[in-house]
Amino acid sequence: MPEANLHLTLAFLGSRSRADADAVAALLPALAGPLGVLTTAGALWLARKLQRVTFYARTLTVPARRDVGHADTSAGERSFSDLGCSACHRLELKTGRSDVAALGEQTIRPYTDMLLHDMGPGLADGRPDSLATGSEWRTPPLWGIGLVRTVNRHTRFLHDGRARSIEEAIRWHGGEAAAATQRSASCRNANART
Numbered sequence: 001m002p003e004a005n006l007h008l009t010l011a012f013l014g015s016r017s018r019a020d021a022d023a024v025a026a027l028l029p030a031l032a033g034p035l036g037v038l039t040t041a042g043a044l045w046l047a048r049k050l051q052r053v054t055f056y057a058r059t060l061t062v063p064a065r066r067d068v069g070h071a072d073t074s075a076g077e078r079s080f081s082d083l084g085c086s087a088c089h090r091l092e093l094k095t096g097r098s099d100v101a102a103l104g105e106q107t108i109r110p111y112t113d114m115l116l117h118d119m120g121p122g123l124a125d126g127r128p129d130s131l132a133t134g135s136e137w138r139t140p141p142l143w144g145i146g147l148v149r150t151v152n153r154h155t156r157f158l159h160d161g162r163a164r165s166i167e168e169a170i171r172w173h174g175g176e177a178a179a180a181t182q183r184s185a186s187c188r189n190a191n192a193r194t
């Protein structure tokens with residue numbers, strides 16, 4: 001079974017973060033014994049179940065955009081690009097080929113470039129993880145972020161949930177995003193004066 005599938009399934013089944021999923025994966029060697037004595041039928045059953053959960057997770061959809069065309073939404077969209085947010089939170093991506101037809105060659109608007117960025121000392125945890133240095137984080141998708149409170153009943157953002165609001169999350173941006181944060185702070189101050 002591809003390790004990535006297993007990872008995704010574990011993450012999906014109850015882990016809130018990659019670190020959680022890694023912790024669960026680290027327990028797997030202890031399970032090797034019991035898994036080793038699985039019958040072929042049992043192993044096939046487990047593999048099929050994991051495949052189904054993986055397929056389900058891959059094809060979950062995102063909420064539709066709301067208030068399209070509303071004056072505030074359009075102004076916000078312009079500012080998002082003007083401030084430089086879209087350099088990393090990319091407005092539009094095209095998916096590659098996929099074994100699932102509905103997922104292949106699609107234009108999606110996830111508001112991420114899916115890449116690692118150095119976010120400065122303020123967000124660094126000093127713990128390199130795979131290809132990421134201790135101050136690099138992957139740009140998270142922002143689609144559906146306006147519904148976080150409704151769905152999760154909280155508004156904790158960033159990799160460790162330290163930001164209590166979207167505005168706080170922006171203020172934590174440093175490193176490669178420092179210029180965008182600076183521009184958004186100047187914008188806030190200018191608005192406060194008017």
Ligand code: HEC
Nearest residue numbers: 085088117123137138139140157158159169176177180184
């Ligand atoms: C240099 C790339 C970069 C730029 C520019 C950038 N971001 Fe981010 N953004 C990130 C990364 C990486 C994270 C994740 C950081 C973390 O988890 O510690 C993030 C996290 C966020 C989050 C929290 C999302 C979540 O689910 O926790 C929000 C909201 C956000 N950015 C909005 C913005 C806005 C608005 C701007 C423009 C003012 C902006 N970003 C500019 C890379 C960037």
